[in-house]
Amino acid sequence: MSSPFTPVLDALTRQRGVRASLVVSAADGITIDSNLQIGQDGSRVAALAASLYRKARKSAAAAGLGGTGFMQLEAETGRLCAIGGEEIVLVVVADRSANVGLIRVEMLRAAEALA
Amino acid sequence: MIRTSVEVWIEEPLRRFVDDASVSLALLLHPSGQVLAQYGFTRAMDIMSACALAAAIHVSAAELGKQLEGKPFSGLHHAGKVRQIFLADARTASGAYIFLTVFDERSSLGLVRLYFDEFRANLAKAAPLPSEAPEPMLNENFERELNKNLAVLFGRA
Numbered sequence: 001m002s003s004p005f006t007p008v009l010d011a012l013t014r015q016r017g018v019r020a021s022l023v024v025s026a027a028d029g030i031t032i033d034s035n036l037q038i039g040q041d042g043s044r045v046a047a048l049a050a051s052l053y054r055k056a057r058k059s060a061a062a063a064g065l066g067g068t069g070f071m072q073l074e075a076e077t078g079r080l081c082a083i084g085g086e087e088i089v090l091v092v093v094a095d096r097s098a099n100v101g102l103i104r105v106e107m108l109r110a111a112e113a114l115a
Numbered sequence: 116m117i118r119t120s121v122e123v124w125i126e127e128p129l130r131r132f133v134d135d136a137s138v139s140l141a142l143l144l145h146p147s148g149q150v151l152a153q154y155g156f157t158r159a160m161d162i163m164s165a166c167a168l169a170a171a172i173h174v175s176a177a178e179l180g181k182q183l184e185g186k187p188f189s190g191l192h193h194a195g196k197v198r199q200i201f202l203a204d205a206r207t208a209s210g211a212y213i214f215l216t217v218f219d220e221r222s223s224l225g226l227v228r229l230y231f232d233e234f235r236a237n238l239a240k241a242a243p244l245p246s247e248a249p250e251p252m253l254n255e256n257f258e259r260e261l262n263k264n265l266a267v268l269f270g271r272a
Contacts, residue, residue, distance in 0.1 A: 029225025047225030054223075 005033040008090075008110040015106055017098025019078070022091045023114070024050045026084055040093065045080075049091040053082040070104055083111045090114065120152040128237035129154060132216075136230040139198070140217040143205070143238075146170060151212065169202055169215040176202070192224055201227050205235045207242035 005023045012021035013035040022034040022042060029050035034042045057068040073080040074096075081092045081103055090110055092103055120126040125143055133141055133154045140155035142162065148170035156162045177187030190203035198219050205212045214234070218227055 024225075027223065029223035043225065044229055047223065047229045051223060051226055 003033045005114070006035075008113055009033060009035040012090075012092055012103070012106055012110060015094075015098065015103050017095035018092055018103065019095065020045065020091075020093040022046050022049075024084075024089045024091055026050055026054060026087055026089045032088070045091065045093060049080060049082055050089050052080075053084060053089050053091075056082075070107065072100065072104075081107060083107045085111075085115070088114060122151055124241040124243060125152040125238065128234050128241055131237065132230050132234035135233070136216070136218065136227050137222040138216045138218040138227065139221075140165075140215075142166065142169065142215040144169060144213050144215070146173065146211060146213055155217075165215060169213055172202060173204065173213045190228075194224075199224065201231065203231060203235075205238050207239045209242045209245055212238075 009021045009023065012018055020034065020036045020040040020042065022036075022045065023032045024030065024046040025032055029047040031042050031046040034046070036042050052073070053068070053071055056071050060066065060068045069083065071082045076096075078096050079094045079098065079100060081094065081100070083090050090107055092107060094100070094103055120129065129141060129143065129152050132138070138155075141153065142150065142156070142165055143152040144150050144166045148166045150162050150166050153162055156165070172191065176191050180186060180188030190201070192202075193200050198217055200215065200217050201224065202213065202215050205214050214231065216227060216231070
């Protein structure tokens with residue numbers, strides 16, 4: 001079953017090294033739509049990534065840095081990228097070897113399309 | 116910080132849930148409405164009211180689920196303007212319990228559900244075997260109050 005978010009998620013998942021892409025409700029941390037590889041726990045990633053992004057936005061605002069755009073978390077074996085606004089957060093889980101520049105461009109494009 | 120657990124084995128799973136999920140209030144109760152553990156409440160009357168209402172809501176939701184889907188609903192979420200509630204059941208070797216938690220913008224439904232799943236698993240691990248579990252001892256007035264609330268909810272009052 002496809003949703004209005006399916007083309008955006010498909011485009012992100014086509015990027016090399018992308019393991020999962022999710023559209024998440026920013027307030028609830030609940031998955032709206034997702035494209036996951038086997039082994040990815042979508043609801044867990046959605047809840048924690050949305051919480052992280054919300055806190056990053058608050059931290060940036062508290063530090064007087066204005067709005068938050070692209071957020072990237074580097075971990076031992078991969079990266080978690082997020083971009084969004086008040087209502088929706090777009091989350092991508094990628095391998096460490098993935099081209100984060102391309103992923104970033106694709107996520108910015110997707111965020112514009114979803115806005 | 117006030118935290119009360121009637122039974123020691125509940126203390127650690129509840130503490131972890133509250134810390135991880137950043138909730139304001141948490142309540143674990145027997146389906147009869149007897150409190151087993153709580154976090155964040157400051158008045159006994161509030162706990163008694165919350166237990167009675169949670170038990171009643173749980174029974175109502177379970178019955179509604181049975182009528183709609185042939186099996187009881189296991190969880191309920193209600194979002195207010197500022198605060199939200201999440202109510203669900205937790206089954207262990209020593210019996211079934213009801214868990215009620217209240218959270219605000221510091222948390223989210225996704226986080227609460229995520230950490231509730233962990234809490235439920237930790238509770239099941241920590242629960243004593245049925246023979247070791249003490250029987251709930253109901254206060255006569257409390258039971259009467261709960262029955263009154265249930266009667267109102269189910270239109271028997």
